[in-house]
Amino acid sequence: MSRRVVITGMGAVTPLGLGARTLFERWRRGESGIEGGIGAASDFEPSDFLSKKEARRADRFTQLAIAACQEALDDAGWGDGLPIDPDRVGCVIGTGIGGMGSFEDQHHILRESGAGRVSPLAVPLMMPNAAPGALAMRFGLRGPAHGTVSACAAGADAIGDAVRMIHAGDADAIVAGGAECTLTPLATAAFAAMGATSDSGISRPFDARRDGFVMGEGAGILVLEDADVAERRGARILGEVAGYGASSDAHHITAPDPDGKGAVRAILRALEDAGIEPEDVDYVNAHGTSTPLNDRSETTAIKRALGEHAARVPVSSLKSAIGHLLGAAGAVEAIATVYALGERVAPPTLNYGEPDEGLDLDYVPGEAKALRERQNGSGPRPAVALSNAFGFGGHNAVVCLRGT
Amino acid sequence: MATTATPQAVEEKVVEAIAELGAERDEITRDATFESLDVDSLDIVELSQVIEDEFGVELKGEDAQRLKTVGDAIDLVVARAA
Numbered sequence: 001m002s003r004r005v006v007i008t009g010m011g012a013v014t015p016l017g018l019g020a021r022t023l024f025e026r027w028r029r030g031e032s033g034i035e036g037g038i039g040a041a042s043d044f045e046p047s048d049f050l051s052k053k054e055a056r057r058a059d060r061f062t063q064l065a066i067a068a069c070q071e072a073l074d075d076a077g078w079g080d081g082l083p084i085d086p087d088r089v090g091c092v093i094g095t096g097i098g099g100m101g102s103f104e105d106q107h108h109i110l111r112e113s114g115a116g117r118v119s120p121l122a123v124p125l126m127m128p129n130a131a132p133g134a135l136a137m138r139f140g141l142r143g144p145a146h147g148t149v150s151a152c153a154a155g156a157d158a159i160g161d162a163v164r165m166i167h168a169g170d171a172d173a174i175v176a177g178g179a180e181c182t183l184t185p186l187a188t189a190a191f192a193a194m195g196a197t198s199d200s201g202i203s204r205p206f207d208a209r210r211d212g213f214v215m216g217e218g219a220g221i222l223v224l225e226d227a228d229v230a231e232r233r234g235a236r237i238l239g240e241v242a243g244y245g246a247s248s249d250a251h252h253i254t255a256p257d258p259d260g261k262g263a264v265r266a267i268l269r270a271l272e273d274a275g276i277e278p279e280d281v282d283y284v285n286a287h288g289t290s291t292p293l294n295d296r297s298e299t300t301a302i303k304r305a306l307g308e309h310a311a312r313v314p315v316s317s318l319k320s321a322i323g324h325l326l327g328a329a330g331a332v333e334a335i336a337t338v339y340a341l342g343e344r345v346a347p348p349t350l351n352y353g354e355p356d357e358g359l360d361l362d363y364v365p366g367e368a369k370a371l372r373e374r375q376n377g378s379g380p381r382p383a384v385a386l387s388n389a390f391g392f393g394g395h396n397a398v399v400c401l402r403g404t
Numbered sequence: 405m406a407t408t409a410t411p412q413a414v415e416e417k418v419v420e421a422i423a424e425l426g427a428e429r430d431e432i433t434r435d436a437t438f439e440s441l442d443v444d445s446l447d448i449v450e451l452s453q454v455i456e457d458e459f460g461v462e463l464k465g466e467d468a469q470r471l472k473t474v475g476d477a478i479d480l481v482v483a484r485a486a
Contacts (some may be wrong), residue, residue: 051426052426053425054426056425116456117453120446124446
């Protein structure tokens with residue numbers, strides 16, 4: 001019997017503000033963190049979390065990760081020191097790109113002032129594994145650590161990797177999540193050049209008028225622990241990572257398989273890993289980017305994977321409220337989903353109003369709705385959700401979460 | 405044009421640059437070691453870039469690697485500029 005992995009702490013810095021709980025509560029109320037067509041984490045002030053030296057040595061994506069991690073560790077009751085042997089605590093943090101702002105700044109210096117003026121910090125600022133490195137140093141996490149790089153699936157893959165590492169006995173706990181900051185001139189131009197981003201600046205997943213994603217920034221971090229270890233120390237349990245499934249479309253470098261075949265395999269694998277049936281799913285936290293292609297293929301995939309049950313399951317997208325946090329999205333969305341399961345509620349898809357042909361699931365328009373109460377032998381059973389994350393490159397990662 | 409590397413000008417610039425690296429300004433004295441100020445080899449490279457821009461003096465090579473204190477750095481810059 002493999003080890004169960006529970007969630008004991010969560011932290012987030014997002015366009016909806018500082019704090020994981022803030023993220024969920026504001027989304028549940030239908031509030032948006034998008035302003036002027038951008039989802040900026042504008043409440044984040046580095047000096048509130050970092051010394052001057054730490055801030056100089058961390059790109060903004062790493063800074064966001066440090067702030068979210070501090071919250072997650074405090075939330076887990078780890079604020080005064082690790083309750084587990086630090087050698088047994090690992091760290092896996094996903095990012096789509098890494099230190100993009102630093103890359104652009106240093107390239108400007110190279111062009112303007114020459115190679116001799118490029119900062120000796122350039123590499124550690126830019127590298128996609130900067131966040132797990134910084135978190136390990138700051139919080140004394142001495143177990144296995146690495147970054148996951150699977151574009152917009154990276155945050156979900158980080159959770160999946162972490163669960164597998166605990167299953168394998170490599171660690172008793174993993175600090176896992178994602179961080180991204182690509183609200184930079186080059187990244188903005190690059191996503192626009194491929195036609196991925198919204199001209200209207202409105203994130204409206206699954207709506208007929210959707211015209212691309214809105215860029216966002218932020219970080220989300222979860223403390224994942226072996227259930228036995230967490231229970232022994234009397235930890236408060238927020239939820240469980242019940243399963244994880246991943247696959248590749250092997251279809252196109254950016255466009256999803258129109259039939260969603262890869263996504264279907266990831267969803268079914270996650271269900272199998274969790275030991276549950278499609279009928280057991282109470283809520284789907286969609287990847288729901290607001291791009292014409294994703295929302296159509298994802299809808300198809302949910303229908304194929306869940307069958308007739310798909311019509312009964314609320315499906316909503318946090319990206320309607322904060323935009324697309326790329327490599328952080330899967331982690332931030334998993335965090336919001338854990339709270340949603342705990343409260344037995346499906347938060348709404350904002351800005352949804354005009355149905356698109358063939359996109360006919362319950363996207364939770366308008367306001368949050370209660371999840372159906374389900375019984376097992378002894379009474380109401382914990383709610384179960386899928387959190388989808390799909391990335392350029394054809395990466396599909398699905399996390400199956402169980403509430404308390 | 406580079407600033408003339410008088411001992412006073414170099415000291416002011418070095419202290420300012422080390423403070424910018426994140427050290428507490430009132431701890432940056434001539435006798436303070438880089439180790440005590442948490443100034444590492446990456447910081448020394450940044451410091452050398454600032455010095456070269458300001459005084460036209462390169463703070464590199466074996467001498468620079470042996471720097472222990474703030475005073476050592478100031479003296480090396482002044483000596484090389486002479």
